[in-house]
Amino acid sequence: MNQSRIAERAETAGIDPLSAVTHPDPYPYYRELAASRPFFRDARLGLWVAAGPVEVAAVLAHPDCRVRPPAQPVPPPLAGTAAGALFGRLVRMNDGAGHAPLKALLVPMLAAIDPAAAAQRAGVLARLVEPDDALRTAMSGDRVNRWLFTLPVVTLADRLGLPVADAASGRGNAVQVAHHVVAFAAAQSPLADAQAVSAGAEAAQWLGQWLAGLPPAGGPLQGLRDAAQRAGIDPQAVAANIIGLLVQACEATAALAGNTLLRLGRGGSPSDALEHVVARVAQDDPPVQNTRRFLAVDSELCGHAVKAGDTVLVLLAAASCSSPADDARAWTFGHGRHACPGDKLAQALAAATVAALRARGADPAALARAFRYRPSLNARIPHFL
Numbered sequence: 609m610n611q612s613r614i615a616e617r618a619e620t621a622g623i624d625p626l627s628a629v630t631h632p633d634p635y636p637y638y639r640e641l642a643a644s645r646p647f648f649r650d651a652r653l654g655l656w657v658a659a660g661p662v663e664v665a666a667v668l669a670h671p672d673c674r675v676r677p678p679a680q681p682v683p684p685p686l687a688g689t690a691a692g693a694l695f696g697r698l699v700r701m702n703d704g705a706g707h708a709p710l711k712a713l714l715v716p717m718l719a720a721i722d723p724a725a726a727a728q729r730a731g732v733l734a735r736l737v738e739p740d741d742a743l744r745t746a747m748s749g750d751r752v753n754r755w756l757f758t759l760p761v762v763t764l765a766d767r768l769g770l771p772v773a774d775a776a777s778g779r780g781n782a783v784q785v786a787h788h789v790v791a792f793a794a795a796q797s798p799l800a801d802a803q804a805v806s807a808g809a810e811a812a813q814w815l816g817q818w819l820a821g822l823p824p825a826g827g828p829l830q831g832l833r834d835a836a837q838r839a840g841i842d843p844q845a846v847a848a849n850i851i852g853l854l855v856q857a858c859e860a861t862a863a864l865a866g867n868t869l870l871r872l873g874r875g876g877s878p879s880d881a882l883e884h885v886v887a888r889v890a891q892d893d894p895p896v897q898n899t900r901r902f903l904a905v906d907s908e909l910c911g912h913a914v915k916a917g918d919t920v921l922v923l924l925a926a927a928s929c930s931s932p933a934d935d936a937r938a939w940t941f942g943h944g945r946h947a948c949p950g951d952k953l954a955q956a957l958a959a960a961t962v963a964a965l966r967a968r969g970a971d972p973a974a975l976a977r978a979f980r981y982r983p984s985l986n987a988r989i990p991h992f993l
């Protein structure tokens with residue numbers, strides 16, 4: 609059987625480029641797609657699909673491929689809410705003037721945060737996630753899920769200089785901040801229901817007010833605000849993107865840590881340093897499996913005529929499992945002008961979160977026996993039972 613027949617057969621067996629995200633083992637399917645149909649139109653899903661590494665890079669580099677449909681800068685359910693206002697200002701969701709100048713400031717700011725120091729700090733902040741008496745109870749799936757969605761966000765906030773931990777009392781509003789970040793992140797999903805959208809709007813408002821009410825901080829954020837002012841960037845865009853960093857970190861880093869627990873639980877890489885396991889997981893079982901681009905004008909893409917308004921599903925995970933394993937940067941962190949500026953930090957935070965969980969008795973083998981993937985069209989996030 610030729611490769612395209614194999615890919616088609618897998619599709620008819622119930623896997624497609626969207627359901628692959630949460631399929632138990634989508635990688636043979638992705639590899640076949642990348643080899644046999646690296647760029648094609650999926651008529652049933654109504655999407656173009658880029659699966660080959662060359663095609664994925666070409667779409668992400670193409671000037672006519674935008675991160676939002678030009679007529680719809682904010683998803684309709686969020687429009688007119690605090691969540692929509694915040695979303696509309698994120699560099700992740702803008703091209704051109706709403707993207708490049710601020711991205712140019714975010715990249716060096718994040719690069720200046722030492723990943724090793726952040727991992728160490730995560731070990732200290734871990735006690736904010738749960739009171740010490742929780743140490744005496746078994747590490748249930750529920751608790752593990754909570755840790756995955758809290759510790760990376762709290763540590764990033766702390767490294768940016770946001771006061772989530774009160775040095776004197778050892779307490780702070782860390783858990784509350786993480787809770788609102790989670791709610792806002794969840795509201796962005798196309799699968800979010802009305803309740804999730806309204807919780808996200810409330811969370812966005814809470815986060816905006818919290819940030820606005822903080823005393824002027826020193827550190828990375830003050831540097832960012834000063835540089836943004838010199839560059840004539842709207843302070844509201846800066847504020848939105850500070851929250852945006854926490855939101856970007858939230859689900860993807862939780863997924864990276866969760867997939868690392870799965871890898872450990874299945875007995876993979878037992879003697880490797882945790883950092884190496886995380887780096888392998890980012891390549892082999894990536895947390896962000898795809899992203900989308902929207903055609904701004906009629907154009908040509910990978911040898912095909914495409915129309916304004918067309919959507920391209922960019923299969924980062926397919927590019928990843930069909931590229932040489934020693935590529936320096938994992939595809940799951942994107943490519944080109946919107947590439948993730950948090951990749952190194954995220955890997956350190958994921959490793960630190962797994963380390964904190966293991967230190968508290970989490971058993972990866974037991975976790976790997978009872979989990980499902982959270983419903984998602986782009987992220988592979990285990991939910992432990």
Ligand code: HEM
Binds near residue numbers: 699701714856942950
């Ligand atoms: C500390 C944690 C993280 C931070 C602060 C962060 C921050 C960001 C920011 C600000 C962007 C927008 C860049 C732009 O549009 O130019 C971005 C994009 C992206 N991030 Fe991250 N991120 C983090 C963790 C992760 C993780 C763990 C993953 C996946 C494993 C990930 C995958 C991506 C991808 C794929 C994009 C690009 C999306 C696209 O091009 O459509 N990020 N990230």
